[in-house]
Amino acid sequence: MKTLNEYLPGQKVILGRPALFDEVALRLAELGLCEGATVTITRRGPLGDPLEVEVKTTRICLRAEKARQYPADLSPAGVRP
Amino acid sequence: MTSAPTVVLLGNPNAGKTTLFNALTGLRAKVGNYPGITMDVRAGDIVAGDQRVQVIDLPGTYSLAPHSDDEAVAVRVVLGRLAPHLVPHHIVLVLDATHLERHLYLAAQLERLQIPYTVALTMTDTLDAEGGRLDVAGLAQVLGRPVYRASGNNPDEVQAFRQRLLDDVRDEPLPAVDVTPLWYRALVEVAGAGDAVGSDRPGPDVDAAAVAKDAVDGLARRATEIADQVLTMPDERPRSERRTDAIDRVMLHPVAGPMVFVVLFGLLFQALFTWAAPLMDGIDLVVGGLGELLVGYIPDDMPLSKSLFLDGVVSGVGNVLVFVPQIAILFLALSLLEDSGLLARVAFLLDRVMSRVGLHGRAFVPFLSGFACAVPAIMATRAISSHKDRLTTIMVTPLISCSARLPVYTLIIATVFATAEPVLGINVGTWILFGAYGLSVGAALAIAFVFKRTLLKSPVPSLVLELPVYRRPRLGQAAKTAAEKSFAFLRDAGTIIFAITLVLWALFTFPRDDAAQAQLQADVAALDKTAEDAEEREQALRSAHAAHALDHSVAGRLGHALEPVLSPLGFDWKIGVGVIASFAAREVFVSTMGLVYGLGDGTDEESVSLKHAIQNDTYPNGEKVYTPLTGLSLIVFFVLAMQCMSTLAATRRETRSYRWPVFQFAYMTALAYVASLITFQVGRLLGFG
Ligand SMILES: Nc1nc2c(ncn2[C@@H]2O[C@H](COP(=O)(O)OP(=O)(O)O)[C@@H](O)[C@H]2O)c(=O)[nH]1
Numbered sequence: 001m002k003t004l005n006e007y008l009p010g011q012k013v014i015l016g017r018p019a020l021f022d023e024v025a026l027r028l029a030e031l032g033l034c035e036g037a038t039v040t041i042t043r044r045g046p047l048g049d050p051l052e053v054e055v056k057t058t059r060i061c062l063r064a065e066k067a068r069q070y071p072a073d074l075s076p077a078g079v080r081p
Numbered sequence: 082m083t084s085a086p087t088v089v090l091l092g093n094p095n096a097g098k099t100t101l102f103n104a105l106t107g108l109r110a111k112v113g114n115y116p117g118i119t120m121d122v123r124a125g126d127i128v129a130g131d132q133r134v135q136v137i138d139l140p141g142t143y144s145l146a147p148h149s150d151d152e153a154v155a156v157r158v159v160l161g162r163l164a165p166h167l168v169p170h171h172i173v174l175v176l177d178a179t180h181l182e183r184h185l186y187l188a189a190q191l192e193r194l195q196i197p198y199t200v201a202l203t204m205t206d207t208l209d210a211e212g213g214r215l216d217v218a219g220l221a222q223v224l225g226r227p228v229y230r231a232s233g234n235n236p237d238e239v240q241a242f243r244q245r246l247l248d249d250v251r252d253e254p255l256p257a258v259d260v261t262p263l264w265y266r267a268l269v270e271v272a273g274a275g276d277a278v279g280s281d282r283p284g285p286d287v288d289a290a291a292v293a294k295d296a297v298d299g300l301a302r303r304a305t306e307i308a309d310q311v312l313t314m315p316d317e318r319p320r321s322e323r324r325t326d327a328i329d330r331v332m333l334h335p336v337a338g339p340m341v342f343v344v345l346f347g348l349l350f351q352a353l354f355t356w357a358a359p360l361m362d363g364i365d366l367v368v369g370g371l372g373e374l375l376v377g378y379i380p381d382d383m384p385l386s387k388s389l390f391l392d393g394v395v396s397g398v399g400n401v402l403v404f405v406p407q408i409a410i411l412f413l414a415l416s417l418l419e420d421s422g423l424l425a426r427v428a429f430l431l432d433r434v435m436s437r438v439g440l441h442g443r444a445f446v447p448f449l450s451g452f453a454c455a456v457p458a459i460m461a462t463r464a465i466s467s468h469k470d471r472l473t474t475i476m477v478t479p480l481i482s483c484s485a486r487l488p489v490y491t492l493i494i495a496t497v498f499a500t501a502e503p504v505l506g507i508n509v510g511t512w513i514l515f516g517a518y519g520l521s522v523g524a525a526l527a528i529a530f531v532f533k534r535t536l537l538k539s540p541v542p543s544l545v546l547e548l549p550v551y552r553r554p555r556l557g558q559a560a561k562t563a564a565e566k567s568f569a570f571l572r573d574a575g576t577i578i579f580a581i582t583l584v585l586w587a588l589f590t591f592p593r594d595d596a597a598q599a600q601l602q603a604d605v606a607a608l609d610k611t612a613e614d615a616e617e618r619e620q621a622l623r624s625a626h627a628a629h630a631l632d633h634s635v636a637g638r639l640g641h642a643l644e645p646v647l648s649p650l651g652f653d654w655k656i657g658v659g660v661i662a663s664f665a666a667r668e669v670f671v672s673t674m675g676l677v678y679g680l681g682d683g684t685d686e687e688s689v690s691l692k693h694a695i696q697n698d699t700y701p702n703g704e705k706v707y708t709p710l711t712g713l714s715l716i717v718f719f720v721l722a723m724q725c726m727s728t729l730a731a732t733r734r735e736t737r738s739y740r741w742p743v744f745q746f747a748y749m750t751a752l753a754y755v756a757s758l759i760t761f762q763v764g765r766l767l768g769f770g
Contacts, residue, residue: 021290023148023273024543029297030144031547032183046335050432050544057322058183059329059548061429063436066543 004039005051005067007074012040016071024066031060038075085126085133086250087167089158090201092175093184094141095422095549097203099123100233101175102138103558105243121463121569122154129247136246137167145190146268146278149466153277159196160258162279168254171246172198175231178208178215179321179550181312185304188224193300194265196258199249200224201231201242211319216311223307234555264299267292325422325550332426339430345423346449349414353407353453354484360406368399384598388590397582400665401575404456404727405567411450411457413563415464420554424464425546432544438526439533441465441542444474448525451481456574459731460566469539475735476537476745477529479728482521482720485667489719490517492671492686496695497712513716521720524752574730581726585665588636594629601626624681631676636661650718650757651711653700663724670719710769714761722753 007013017035018025032055033039042052042059049064090098106125123138139158140151147153157163159172174191176184191198200220208215221228227249231242260266260280269278271293283289318326332338372395379387418424428442435442443464450458458478465471494510501509533539604622608615631637640658647657655677662673671691675684678694698706723729729742736742 021271021294023271024545026146026268026271026293026297027143027148027543027545029294029301030186031545032301034298034301035294043329043333045333045429045432046339047433050429052333052429052548056180056182057319057550058180059325061432061544061546061548063432063544066545 001071001073003068004041004053004070004072005064007041007072009041009043012038012075013072014038014075016073019069019071024062025069028060028062028066032056032058033060033062033070039072085135086170086252087135087137087254088127088171088173088246088250089137089139089169090173090175091139091155091159091187091198092141093143093177093180093187094547096141096175096177096184097233098138098141098175100555100558101201101203101231101239101242102136102233103561104233104236104239105246106136121565122158123565127243127246129243132247134246134250137169143186144268144272145187145194146265146272147274148272149274150277150468150471151466153274157277157279160260160278161255170252170254171250172196172255173201173246174198175201175203177204178202179204179211179213179319181215182304182308185307186300188226188307189300189303192224192303194258194260194262197255198226199245200226200228202228203232205230205232205238206235207321211321212315213319214313219311220307223310263287264292264296268296321550321552328551329426329548332423333429338426342427342430345418349411350449350452352410352414353450353457357406357410357453361403364402364405365399368395368402371395385590385593389586392590393583393586396586396665397579400582400727401571401578404454404570407454408457408460408570409563409567411453411461412566413559415446415461416559416562417554417556419464420552420558422549422551425548428544428546429548436541436544438529439541440470440474440529441467442544444470447474447478448481451478451483451525454483454485455479455481455725455728456570456731459728459735460570462735467539467542469537470533470542472736472741473529473532473537475732475741476532476748477525479723479725479745479749480521480525480528480721482518483667483725485725486517486719488668488671488686489663490514490716492674492691492695493712493716495686496692497707497709499692499696501709513713517716517720520717524721528748528752570731570734573734574727577730577733578727581730582665585636585662588639589631589634589662591635592633594633597626597629597633620681624679627676627681628679631658649762650754651708651714651761652718653698653706655698655706656715660718660722660724663719664726666727667719667724670724708769710761710764713764714757717760718753718757720753721749721756723749 001016004013004015015033015035015037033053037055040054042054044051045061050061051064051067052059052061054060090102092098102123102125105127122140125136125138127134127136137158139155142152142155144152145156145159147156154163158167158169161168172191174188176188188198188200202215202217205215217228217230227245229242229245230238232238260269260278263283266280266283267287267289269280270283270289283292332341372391376387376391376395379390415424418427424443424446427445431442431445435444444462446464447458447461450461455478458481459475462471462474462478465474490513494513498509498513503509504512601622605619608619608622612618636658637654639661640654643657644652644654647653647660652660655674658677659670659673663670671686672682672684674695675688675691676682678691678698680688680690680694684691695707700706723746729746732742732745733739
């Protein structure tokens with residue numbers, strides 16, 4: 001299965017269960033990146049890191065290294081125009 | 082602090098707490114000091130008739146399981162565990178109506194911990210404008226708590242909310258919160274700031290991560306459930322979000338973004354470096370002028386009192402006040418950047434670079450400000466939420482070459498390198514300046530790297546960062562922050578700076594040589610007042626006396642006593658005296674050299690006679706005191722040494738301890754000494770000097 005880190009800006013995905021539920025994962029969950037949440041990848045920082053995603057009009061940055069721990073499926077809602 | 086009932090404002094960062102706080106309390110707010118915490122907590126009063134309520138603006142937090150030190154402060158206050166006199170009587174949960182679902186996560190936590198609270202809804206103006214509909218009564222019903230609209234920028238809502246607070250607040254503090262439920266202990270454990278909360282750790286047989294994950298999922302579901310019941314949003318994307326998308330397409334663009342920030346911070350830097358200068362000169366002028374005016378009231382036959390007043394008291398006041406323009410400008414700019422949402426974008430763009438050193442993107446602002454002055458820069462470390470990262474940043478910020486070092490570099494370059502041949506077509510002075518700045522930045526980053534892995538060992542901060550929607554910042558609020566910071570500095574650091582100025586004055590004044598003083602009086606009296614060069618000759622006599630008095634003073638003797646320690650660096654006793662004097666402020670080195678060389682008071686780095694005096698100074702054996710190698714060694718020393726009492730006072734204020742400033746002084750002095758020693762000795766071995 002692909003991870004959150006492998007999707008492209010503009011794509012909408014559904015988050016799976018993170019490989020490691022640590023402090024960072026907890027904070028992300030508190031901001032809305034829970035298992036089952038629908039997340040849009042918005043952009044990447046200079047040189048590809050960090051990653052900006054949006055969940056329910058909240059924009060959140062996380063490092064690519066963390067994004068790799070989240071399995072993610074393309075959402076049926078597809079791509080945001 | 083007082084016996085008035087305490088209301089605390091709890092909420093996510095950017096929920097509008099500060100705006101609401103300011104609207105509720107007006108200009109009566111003050112920044113409070115609490116034992117055991119190193120951040121400012123703002124407290125203000127609401128007064129109506131003989132009723133008084135104290136309102137506290139807590140640091141923003143996303144959760145009651147704190148992840149950082151400033152979140153821990155908020156949580157400890159809410160749980161009534163920060164300080165006995167800071168137990169809340171009433172908790173106000175500030176919720177941003179335009180991001181209701183996420184903000185309701187805190188409500189779900191409060192609910193599950195059975196903590197009573199009142200909701201203040203902010204940003205309702207934006208919600209209304211964007212066509213969102215929020216059922217306030219419904220929300221109150223689902224939560225089972227009072228809910229009020231209270232946007233900080235709506236005077237009617239604020240007025241009504243203030244009245245509700247006065248009505249609802251009770252005299253007795255809230256009961257102690259039960260922090261024993263396993264789900265909460267698991268959250269606290271995973272969040273990692275458990276010691277601050279003081280709850281028991283989950284036992285070894287509990288999978289804390291799994292329990293915590295289930296707990297968050299449950300709380301988030303509850304938040305969604307509530308939001309779905311009371312909030313309807315139009316289908317189209319809200320205007321504020323679309324505006325944010327548009328701005329971010331530029332600000333976070335891999336090429337355009339950094340360019341815009343370079344311009345923005347260039348402006349800030351310019352303001353700190355250049356635009357603050359006239360204000361600082363103005364303060365010098367006014368304080369000095371008032372001093373001159375007042376000193377007239379001290380009788381002429383009391384020279385010691387005059388000197389104490391002018392060189393001690395007046396210059397002490399001046400030494401404190403000069404920092405105000407830079408502090409005010411920096412905090413004005415920072416709070417505009419922060420409130421608009423721009424500062425969070427800086428962390429996004431700079432994360433790659435700063436995380437290499439092991440610091441958060443937010444450490445960038447203190448580093449940049451450090452080029453102007455370490456004092457406001459150290460105060461700006463507030464934005465760094467991890468205590469150890471903040472300490473690391475405070476420790477290394479004074480290594481960044483501040484503007485007070487420039488006159489020293491300039492003087493040295495202009496005297497010992499004036500005649501050097503250009504290298505690669507570029508002036509040697511330029512190379513040296515370039516090297517000095519390079520050394521300072523390199524040293525700051527290297528020392529930060531070392532501290533982060535040893536003394537202040539802590540994980541590289543995880544970049545989990547919310548990028549808030551852009552909002553138009555309020556100048557009034559920013560001005561208020563700037564004023565508060567300035568006053569806090571005057572109050573907390575001012576006394577120390579003032580006291581050290583007096584000590585330095587005493588070091589440079591005592592013991593006095595009464596015989597020489599009498600001789601000076603006699604010589605001046607004997608001058609032929611009608612001769613056309615009478616004034617110059619009197620000046621010469623006075624300057625020569627000043628040099629003698631300095632030599633005679635404790636500071637002069639210290640300089641001589643330090644000579645054996647300093648000579649391996651290539652410094653003579655006069656430089657030793659200059660180094661001692663520059664503790665008041667680095668640029669004082671220049672005027673002190675003027676005094677030592679008998680050129681009188683008030684010489685600056687452009688002074689031709691000072692340059693000549695330095696160039697022609699020789700040791701008794703005829704060797705020149707200032708060789709290019711000495712100059713280089715002296716510059717290295719000034720780059721690295723902690724020659725600034727005001728920075729130490731700022732460190733003392735921000736760390737609330739004397740240990741850290743003492744450590745800072747010790748390590749920087751040691752570093753400077755060793756580096757200068759190596760420079761001079763290696764240079765000699767290579768045949769320079
Ligand atoms: N439109 C609108 N903006 C607000 C309101 N309250 C605060 N703001 C803005 O939101 C931003 C963050 O507010 P602030 O009070 O600093 O939030 P804090 O981080 O919770 O203290 C600032 O730019 C404020 O001007 C409000 O009720 N309506």
